[in-house]
Amino acid sequence: MRIIDSETVKSVLYPGMEIKNYKELCSLLDEKQKTGEAKQIQLGNWQLYFSYRKQGHKFIIEEIFDIPKEKVDGRAQGNHSLFTKDIADNILRAICSGVAEKTNAGTKWIKIVGLANDNYGARKDIPELRSCDTLKPTLNDFYYYGAGAAVKSYLQSAFNYFEKNNLASVSREYIGISRFNEEELEELEMKYDEESDAVIPLTGQELIELYKEKGYSAIEELKEKYFMSFEEYLFRQPFNEDSADLTIKQYSEEEYLKLKKDVADKYKLDLKTIKGREKLFIGMLCQEKLRTLYEAITVVPNRDNVPSSYCSITKKEYEEYQKTLNHKIYEHLSLMTEKRYEKNYEKWQQSIQEELSHMKLKIGTPKPHMTKAYRDGYLFAESVNLQNRMKVMDALIKI
Structure with missing residues (x-):
């Protein structure tokens, strides 16, 4: 539902004002004309800002509220409006x-x-x-x-x-917030390449012996160590919290939503699950080479x-x-x-x-x-x- 600017209401309406019909009132408030249930919701929203009475098709403005009224939510107690x-x-x-x-x-x-x-x-x-x-x-x-x-x-x-x-x-x-500056990234990429080249994959029989000796977790550790992508490798690196070299990236809401969609599609993640959301967040950090990503919310009081x-x-x-x-x-x-x-x-x-x-x-x-x-x-x-x-x-x- 569109939010009306209270100052706009005060500038175009006044108590006792007579408005010919609904169409004219919409024009004054710069609101689209609606029908059915949408129109009833719109009329109810207007009454948070001013009161009126109807006379045929005519609207007669009674009072303009200095502070808009709070919208009453009639849903069952326990919903998000409770506090x-x-x-x-x-x-x-x-x-x-x-x-x-x-x-x-x-x-x-x-x-x-x-x-x-x-x-x-x-x-x-x-x-x-x-x-x-x-x-x-x-x-x-x-x-x-x-x-x-x-x-x-x-x-x-x-x-x-x-x-x-x-x-x-x-x-x-x-x-x-980036984990590394460009110089550090280049050094880590060289180190990653050297470690990857030095890896000698285990044979099938060696994997079986390792499984018997240390269990499945040991094989998973090997996979994590030797078969991870460079992005995953970066994500596992320690970083200095006090480093002055960390850089900041800024994303608009549209850019952030696109990043989420791209990563979710790439890894086919189920975002309805906690595990899926966790993987999405880690995937976003890896792809953008970040150590953390957070939403900054700015509130400017009227x-x-x-x-x-x-x-x-x-x-x-x-x-x-x-x-x-x-x-x-x-x-x-x-x-x-x-x-x-x-x-x-x-x-x-x-x-x-x-x-x-x-x-x-x-x-x-x-x-x-x-x-x-x-x-x-x-x-x-x-x-x-x-x-x-x-x-x-x-x-x-x-x-």
Whole structure:
């Protein structure tokens, strides 16, 4: 739905103004004429900016709103609009008071507003998760529990809210930080060529002996070491975090989306899966010879529509706003995590029982571990137990 500029509305309409018909009102607002349901949505959107009454075909303007009204979302509670205004307010408070810069990576915005703590997005060991045997302490694992994806959706809803209500403009660009300068790239390419030429492939019999002695993992290590592409080789090289030689690439949203599509098509990746998305990200870094690639989101408040009190908030006061929102988010996501676990566990048990019933007719009374449901991953609902899931909530969300 097209966003109307509040100032445009104020410049072309005034209370008591009579407009001949719908066509003329569209022309004044520079809006396309619509029909059916699309027209009803458009009329509802206009009423966020001004009120009117109908007299036959005529529109009579009653009031022009100084600040556009918030669009009411009537969907079931638990959707992405649940915390939208709280998040939007925290972003405006942070920028206007100087607590945060107007440009940040998405993950940093999540931390700034209070949606998660500093562990969120960290590629490092998280002490609180060491006792979770079936978890690796990285952000990607958190997607299994829905919360990682949820907080991103909440943040995006807040950005949409800004533009719909003329509170701020939101722009994006994608920043790629190169791993190496040109001289380093040339040196590494020469080293890669030398190592590749020196490799003597193992014979079939030698591979069999290696498999018997050290297992399949040893063969995989060989493949990784000797048969990787130069891009993969680069991706595995250590880099100096403090190097002054690292360069920055900038991509527009169109360029970034094209890069994603090209890499996904090249490797035939299933982006509906976590593994597919991880491979896509690594593939993009390899192809562009980058060490990291992130989305930089810039929020520029429309200060005419932002409460003046937001500009005088102290850092200590802002921390209270963070904690208040964080508590609401934590309680909601904890409840959703419990419900999701119960649903998955019930589905797993049901699938096993169905297969046991079918198998019983053929082989007597089988054991649960003999079923396809058990083998194919429903066990995840039990092995990653609720206690571990709640530990993840504590480690990554709670401030």
